[in-house]
Amino acid sequence: MSTQIRLRNCAKTFADGTRALAPFDxxxxxxxxxxxxxxxxxxxxxxxxxxxGLEFPDAGGVISFDGDDxxxxxxxxxxxxxxxxxxxxxxxxxxxxxxxxxxxxxxxPSAERDARVDAMLEMMHIDMLADxxxxxxxxxxxxxxxxxxAIAVQPRVxxxxxxxxxxxxxxxxxxxxxINALLRKxxxxxxxxxxxxxxxxxxxxxxxVMQKGEIAQIGTPREIYRKPQNPFVADFVGAANRxxxxxRDGRLHIGAHVFDAVDAxxxxxxxxxxxxxxxxxxxxxGLSPCDLDEAHFTGxxxxxxxxxxxxxxxxxxxxxxxxxxxTHADDVIEAGAxxxxxxxxxxxxxxxxxxxxx
Amino acid sequence: MSSVEHIKEGRSRPSFPxxxxxxxxxxxxxGAGSPAILALLMLPGLIIVAAFFIIPMALVxxxxxxxxxxxxxxxxxxxxxxxxxxxxxxxxxxxxxxxTALVLCGICGLFLVRNRFAGRNVITxxxxxxxxxxxxxxxxxxxxxAGRQGVIGSITDALWGEKIVFAYEITGLFVGYLYFSIPRxxxxxxxxxxxxxxxxxxxxxxxxxxxxxxxxxxxxxxxMPGLVSSGAICFATAMGAFGTAFTLATDIDVLPMVxxxxxxxxxxxxxxxxxxxxxxxxxxxxxxxxxVFVGNGATSGTGGGA
Amino acid sequence: xxxxxKFYSQLGLTIVLCLxxxxxxxxxxxxxxxxxxxxxxxxxxxxxxxxxxxxxxxQSILLSLGIxxxxxxxTLVAGVPLAYVLVxxxxxxxxxxxxxxTLPVAIPGLALALALLITxxxxxxxxxxxxxxxxxxxxxxxPFMVRSVAAVMAAMDMKMLEEGAAxxxxxxxxxxxxxxxxxxxxxxxxxxxxxxxxSIGEFNLTWMLHTPLTKTLPxxxxxxxxxxxxxxxxxYTLIFFVLIMPLLIAMQALADRGKxxxxxxxxxxxxx
Numbered sequence: 030m031s032t033q034i035r036l037r038n039c040a041k042t043f044a045d046g047t048r049a050l051a052p053f054d055x056x057x058x059x060x061x062x063x064x065x066x067x068x069x070x071x072x073x074x075x076x077x078x079x080x081x082g083l084e085f086p087d088a089g090g091v092i093s094f095d096g097d098d099x100x101x102x103x104x105x106x107x108x109x110x111x112x113x114x115x116x117x118x119x120x121x122x123x124x125x126x127x128x129x130x131x132x133x134x135x136x137x138p139s140a141e142r143d144a145r146v147d148a149m150l151e152m153m154h155i156d157m158l159a160d161x162x163x164x165x166x167x168x169x170x171x172x173x174x175x176x177x178x179a180i181a182v183q184p185r186v187x188x189x190x191x192x193x194x195x196x197x198x199x200x201x202x203x204x205x206x207x208i209n210a211l212l213r214k215x216x217x218x219x220x221x222x223x224x225x226x227x228x229x230x231x232x233x234x235x236x237x238v239m240q241k242g243e244i245a246q247i248g249t250p251r252e253i254y255r256k257p258q259n260p261f262v263a264d265f266v267g268a269a270n271r272x273x274x275x276x277r278d279g280r281l282h283i284g285a286h287v288f289d290a291v292d293a294x295x296x297x298x299x300x301x302x303x304x305x306x307x308x309x310x311x312x313x314x315g316l317s318p319c320d321l322d323e324a325h326f327t328g329x330x331x332x333x334x335x336x337x338x339x340x341x342x343x344x345x346x347x348x349x350x351x352x353x354x355x356t357h358a359d360d361v362i363e364a365g366a367x368x369x370x371x372x373x374x375x376x377x378x379x380x381x382x383x384x385x386x387x
Numbered sequence: 388m389s390s391v392e393h394i395k396e397g398r399s400r401p402s403f404p405x406x407x408x409x410x411x412x413x414x415x416x417x418g419a420g421s422p423a424i425l426a427l428l429m430l431p432g433l434i435i436v437a438a439f440f441i442i443p444m445a446l447v448x449x450x451x452x453x454x455x456x457x458x459x460x461x462x463x464x465x466x467x468x469x470x471x472x473x474x475x476x477x478x479x480x481x482x483x484x485x486x487t488a489l490v491l492c493g494i495c496g497l498f499l500v501r502n503r504f505a506g507r508n509v510i511t512x513x514x515x516x517x518x519x520x521x522x523x524x525x526x527x528x529x530x531x532x533a534g535r536q537g538v539i540g541s542i543t544d545a546l547w548g549e550k551i552v553f554a555y556e557i558t559g560l561f562v563g564y565l566y567f568s569i570p571r572x573x574x575x576x577x578x579x580x581x582x583x584x585x586x587x588x589x590x591x592x593x594x595x596x597x598x599x600x601x602x603x604x605x606x607x608x609x610x611m612p613g614l615v616s617s618g619a620i621c622f623a624t625a626m627g628a629f630g631t632a633f634t635l636a637t638d639i640d641v642l643p644m645v646x647x648x649x650x651x652x653x654x655x656x657x658x659x660x661x662x663x664x665x666x667x668x669x670x671x672x673x674x675x676x677x678x679v680f681v682g683n684g685a686t687s688g689t690g691g692g693a
Numbered sequence: 694x695x696x697x698x699k700f701y702s703q704l705g706l707t708i709v710l711c712l713x714x715x716x717x718x719x720x721x722x723x724x725x726x727x728x729x730x731x732x733x734x735x736x737x738x739x740x741x742x743x744x745x746x747x748x749x750x751x752q753s754i755l756l757s758l759g760i761x762x763x764x765x766x767x768t769l770v771a772g773v774p775l776a777y778v779l780v781x782x783x784x785x786x787x788x789x790x791x792x793x794x795t796l797p798v799a800i801p802g803l804a805l806a807l808a809l810l811i812t813x814x815x816x817x818x819x820x821x822x823x824x825x826x827x828x829x830x831x832x833x834x835x836p837f838m839v840r841s842v843a844a845v846m847a848a849m850d851m852k853m854l855e856e857g858a859a860x861x862x863x864x865x866x867x868x869x870x871x872x873x874x875x876x877x878x879x880x881x882x883x884x885x886x887x888x889x890x891x892s893i894g895e896f897n898l899t900w901m902l903h904t905p906l907t908k909t910l911p912x913x914x915x916x917x918x919x920x921x922x923x924x925x926x927x928x929y930t931l932i933f934f935v936l937i938m939p940l941l942i943a944m945q946a947l948a949d950r951g952k953x954x955x956x957x958x959x960x961x962x963x964x965x
Contacts, residue, residue, distance in 0.1 A: 083589055104592045117590035121608040131594030182594060424865055428774035435771055436794055439828050443808035450811055495710055498703040510707060513715050519937050521896035521911040527918050527930060531717035538716055569710060627801025630896040634918055643803050650807060663804035671799045
């Protein structure tokens with residue numbers, strides 16, 4: 030079940046001419062959980078469906094499972110396990126019959142089939158639901174049945190298309206943890222599609238961030254979070270604060286202050302740049318309130334939110350727009366007051382200033 | 388006015404004489420008319436249904452008992468050989484047409500919904516053309532197809548030298564019934580097919596199911612409510628069809644024709660009435676049974692006799 | 694989409710069915726305007742038969758149209774308020790009444806006609822007038838009007854509209870004619886088209902109820918098929934088609950417009 034999947038030079042253009050995916054290469058190692066992350070319409074579901082065999086790449090694209098070329102193979106033959114956003118459980122069958130379906134189709138003898146179904150149901154903690162009809166189940170229960178059904182046939186890869194989107198927040202977090210544990214335990218290759226950044230970071234061994242049919246960055250959650258390689262990824266994973274600055278001879282100048290050991294990365298040329306106007310992306314921990322003598326900048330607090338664990342300040346006067354700064358929950362800061370901040374240079378992501386967001 | 392006050396309070400406890408109409412109309416809600424207004428609104432419809440349907444049907448029921456055999460006439464459809472034979476013929480004909488129409492329209496309806504190609508809308512419109520044809524026009528269409536000057540005859544004549552004419556035989560009647568059944572059934576099948584969830588089929592395919600399995604395990608069960616209800620409508624329409632058989636004047640004595648001859652030629656009103664009630668009860672029962680199993684709205688496609 | 698043998702065989706079956714339906718229609722239309730139907734089109738086209746049909750059957754055709762219009766008026770007056778009451782104040786009694794209302798559709802026209810004849814056959818003035826036929830038509834078409842209007846009324850939030858109008862001071866009748874009815878227009882229009890189409894094409898009931906003086910178009914058709922030349926029957930059928938076609942097209946256009954409207958609303962929510 031830990032199949033290596035390789036996509037080479039795959040692109041997708043639909044019949045009406047829309048370009049869903051630009052040509053790309055992707056290798057998914059056996060046993061790895063890879064997350065396709067991006068806003069709706071970015072092409073992540075298209076990639077999933079190509080791996081499944083529900084869509085075919087444009088001419089020249091090759092998809093292989095453990096070295097076998099499956100590009101022209103239809104989904105019935107590929108032995109993938111698919112979990113849909115709306116679960117797609119068969120309403121005319123019970124839970125047990127749903128889970129047994131793939132085994133039945135493959136001709137597994139009934140004794141072995143029953144044993145496998147029982148094992149699946151137990152593993153997913155739904156053995157008491159075996160004879161229930163689908164419309165009697167809750168959302169979380171349905172999701173578990175869908176997983177059991179997909180895994181029962183021992184697929185080469187597990188494909189999950191936003192499986193948790195239809196559930197409420199608490200259930201989502203709980204099921205996410207269960208799915209994570211399940212994937213680790215089974216050691217199965219998994220491709221998971223989501224638009225939720227937190228989900229991606231929690232589940233993925235690697236994350237593929239996508240934008241408008243193109244891959245923006247591939248990396249581990251830590252890499253994506255700490256070192257976004259272009260403004261889109263930076264913005265998507267939470268670095269929504271912005272400041273402007275200048276690179277001069279390899280040193281970052283923000284106003285009158287100079288910072289060494291900060292690199293500006295040009296995603297277009299994939300190189301570090303030494304000169305030119307730059308934009309700084311950072312999260313709420315990029316700036317910290319401090320005393321006047323340590324401070325780099327002074328801004329005015331527009332709003333204060335008490336979040337329990339921390340205090341979130343909206344501060345104007347530092348960047349082109351208001352920035353979000355987090356500080357200790359016990360700090361006493363009020364709206365309307367001035368606040369002095371220092372820059373935490375290691376938390377900055379620096380890109381060349383482009384005319385418009387990519 | 389007392390009834391208005393009660394409406395304002397939102398309670399349905401009005402005083403006599405408004406009690407009766409109010410209980411008829413359910414709980415009072417602000418904004419809707421008073422029971423008096425509602426009764427007025429319903430009046431024309433009530434009069435029409437009462438005077439021209441309920442009372443006449445009741446009279447028909449009573450007329451049956453006026454016949455020479457009295458109450459036994461109610462069961463004449465079962466006791467008399469000729470009528471029983473006619474009933475069986477009609478049942479077999481209607482059943483056969485229903486099954487044929489379901490199979491043909493099942494395939495074509497699904498095909499039309501699933502595939503886009505040039506001319507698809509035209510084909511769909513053409514297939515539903517006969518929905519508004521009276522039964523007599525349908526009979527004429529059969530004559531056009533399979534009568535002495537029919538197109539089928541000309542084709543077989545050109546190909547094999549023999550002109551096949553079957554408009555005035557049972558085959559012709561069958562074809563005629565099929566002619567007005569296909570539009571009804573195909574509309575229902577297409578409506579049903581549009582509601583199928585494609586993800587269910589993708590799920591089945593992802594589990595390895597070949598096409599025939601997907602049809603058997605996912606598509607047919609999904610279409611079943613639509614097939615059952617349109618099948619019932621098709622059956623009921625065929626049972627009550629008169630114009631087609633009348634125009635083709637075949638030897639086949641379908642029940643509506645028997646009723647007609649008993650009434651007009653033999654002036655055997657009691658028997659005609661009994662047979663009518665039997666026929667009406669049967670068609671109503673089939674439609675009601677479907678409504679119970681499939682739910683309302685399923686039988687709303689009945690339209691136009693044949 | 695892969696076009697394999699399965700696609701083409703299904704397409705073939707569909708085309709065969711289509712031809713089955715359409716060929717006789719085209720044939721009869723052509724026969725109605727051909728000089729000599731036995732010689733075929735080569736003998737030339739003519740409107741002679743159509744004019745002959747008009748001479749023979751003008752009265753039937755006009756009567757059919759008249760009855761259809763009258764039927765429309767009656768079903769509007771009876772059906773629209775009925776739909777309102779059924780939707781606004783549902784109850785068990787209402788459901789029973791709706792069941793009774795729809796029965797004439799489930800019961801064969803023959804039985805309905807029999808019932809009317811037995812009950813009112815003796816009232817000679819009524820029995821021999823076109824009103825008798827109208828009665829049958831109304832019985833049969835009323836449920837369609839009610840259903841069509843009720844469907845639209847059920848989809849719109851009538852309670853909210855009425856309460857809004859009432860809060861602005863409008864009395865019941867003003868609300869009914871000024872707010873409810875205009876908003877139910879799509880249903881009324883669809884129902885109207887349905888009623889007119891059904892009435893023009895009604896045969897089973899009408900054949901039993903008619904007299905030589907009150908012949909409708911379909912009754913005339915049956916006559917023509919039985920006793921007249923093929924050309925006359927065909928030309929008469931052609932006239933029927935010409936009458937029906939615009940109604941069918943209008944109904945289809947109305948249905949499509951309704952489908953597109955609802956689809957737009959659905960997709961607006963599916964932004965994720």
